Amino acid sequence: MFPFSDADPIRHSNAVPKTSEVVIIGGGVIGVSTAIFLAARNIQVTLLEKGRVAAEQSSRNWGWIRKQGRDEDELPIVIEACRLWQQLAEECGEDIGLRQTGVTYLARSEKDMAGFADFMKIAAVHGIDTRLVDGAQVSTMIQGMARKFCGAMTTPSDMRAEPWRAVPALARLAAGRGVTIIESCAARTLDIAAGKIAGVWTERGKIETSNVLVAGGAWSSLFLRKHGVSIPQLSVRATVAATAPLPEFHAGAAVDDDIAFRRRHDGGYTVAPGGSNLLYVGPDAFRHARKYLPALMAHPFGTRYLPAAPSGFPDGWSTPRDWTPDTTSPFERMRVLNPAPGRSDLAAILRGFKNLFPQFENVRLETTWAGMIDAMPDAVPVVDRVEPIGGLFVATGMSGHGFGIGPGIGRIMSDLIQGNAIGHDLQRFRLSRFTDGSAIRMGPAI
Template identity: 55%
Template sequence: MAFVIHMGLAAEHTGPLPKEADVVIIGGGIIGITAAYYLAKKGLRPVVLEKGRIAGEQSSRNWGWIRQQGRDLAELPIMMEANRLWKDLAAEVGEDLGLTTCGLTYLAKDEADEARYEAWLKGAREIGVDSRMLSGADVGEMFPGIAKTFRGALHTASDMRAEPFIAVPALARAAVREGAVILEGCAARVLDREGGKVAGVVTEKGRIRAPEVIVAGGAWSSLFLRNEGIKIPQLSVRATVAATNALPDVHQGGANGDGLAFRRRQDGGYTLASAGYHELYIGPDAFRHFPAYIPELIRDPFGRTYRPRAPKGYPDGWGTKRRFGADAPTPFEAMRILDPLPNTAIVEKIRADFEALFPALGKVEIRTSWAGMIDSLPDIVPVVDRAPLEGLSICTGMCGHGFGIGPAFGRIMADLVSGGELGHALNRFRVTRFSDGSKLELGPDI
């Protein structure tokens, strides 16, 4: 599977570093790639710098859900645009993205789940999404053969799924056909500045001049930005995912309930995950940003598991350099692809839970498993904003929600740096919300 062995694949996008660009994008995930695509369609010259491989990290390791359901209400209109853009992209790029409108469902095991879903739905209806509540009987009909009885569910029929390890590389090829330049194995070291504003980027292969730079580096964004004097309280957590062998069809969409998430895959298997189980490696930034996370810790004190120290070279590892310059290798070159090992106990648990949920399947076998580091922020929504440095923009901290919404944020970033119409209010995602004295508003807990 490409998302597992990606690190061993030859680079698809190579070549000399251009001397200049209209926009340099740091990070070759779903947001960086779609930003490049939309910039190139405007006739501009974007260059994407990826230290490892396109979609080598979280953009190929996620669940593959394209989900409006359960979004922060400020994100929801953007996610509704993303749904439309995914369909447009599937028609435009000329390659299969694995895109399927299948519906996504949150199963309610008790009254508390049902109340949380109904509270979210009350606000979401006003925005226009087609989400609705299902009864317990409806759940039984939608999931024939399910062994548990659920009180009800929240269901969004227009939600979709795609295959991340197929879709993002395909979108990268489409961006190149439109005129973007993508360079794999080319780490950005530091920003190049002149007169107090961005003048380009210094990479491991030299300097590229550009008046605009977008940082969309996922789990690595805060490390890069801190070195530039811009501090955001971003951390990253490990999430484990598994893929089964091909199985009979028990549900064509995706569902999340009672600690287990699953969705049908294009190859006939299911992607499984432990919903809500995340592992935080304790490092310097975890201590530094602890006060910002207190509201979320109070709301959900047992929502994550803590590990004493990150493996060597991780963004918040104890030995990872926090200060680096243009003339020597940086942490981004030391770890080309952040490739955490999956939690084998979690893999076995989700396998057993899925097998028990659908006993007619018989023995469920795991084909492969993997893990990814999810970039997270204290209020469970991203930073999407101009930085306090002329010419620099930031799009990071997707909190595990980035794959589905990626094309819309990519489009927004393309317009943000080129003076186009944004189409959405971005105040909720401003970078200064962690430093301007605002009360932290937590995203939905569903």
């Protein structure tokens, strides 16, 4: 049943090994993808997941796999990720709902259309099939809309998949290739000796290793701060829903200011507010406030605020910031980060959908959920070694883009850990950009 919770059965219940060449902390799309590519090189990998594989944001996202609208520095990785999604879907032998049905951004005004021009230039450089269409073409592409749009930007080669199917299927592929996946087993602390990784202390004992990847999504910052590594990562809540099955009016994904929607494998549509997120203000929000000022100025109305997170959330006021290898960590106290969907957001989803498609006046939301998006001040991820701790790597802060880019980041992290050529320029994604005096350069909004 979706969304996943810690009440779901454990599907990966391996014993904790004494040693492992690489330990990955986090069983989302990034961690699982990295494990697959490491295993392909016959490298021994242990993947630790405190709750259930893909139970957090990797199964709760919109299910878009898009090149359109992405940050220019991310784009080469996304292009690779799209190719890898097709490859991995074939290799896992399961129907994960992967379809090449396109992504469309709807324009209400000529100003909106003019705003698409910047990405059209980027798309041309990278050979992407993005194009602009007029209002009449929009009405043909998406049938039955009550509102007339000025036009749209669309990328037919963009894809969709069902996250709650796709990432668990990739985990089964990884396990079949020899990856040791252990659910309901939190990594508590790192064992660091002489400035290098020596192991990972889990709630079931220590694993000796010399390489650790932290890919813990919304929990990454809390885990790394325990070891003196500061990442200005915050998490925002996004509410999503799935309609009951409906006649198909559009096979792909589309968004305007009020509503985002995409066709689902089960015949319904995944729907969400067009650009509304909620930030729970906690200690990290104050600690990193200055770094987030550019984002606030660029999108002043894109995020709402509440003064406190629910108990146990990564940036909750009462969440412990310090613990020892032999004491219960915050990661065990909350196996699955399962925020309640916002009532006002759900009302906005229904209102926006019915306003756009009044023929579905009686539509009902069959399933509703929310997820915590791990965000960075510039809306692009951190993908890097963690200096000065030898053997420590991080891939986090995907800023709402992690599902689509996941296999690309996984392949990169696999080669980064091995010391191989990366094939992409990772300068934009370095951790030190937040401490070396560099100006914050904003990517596209979450």
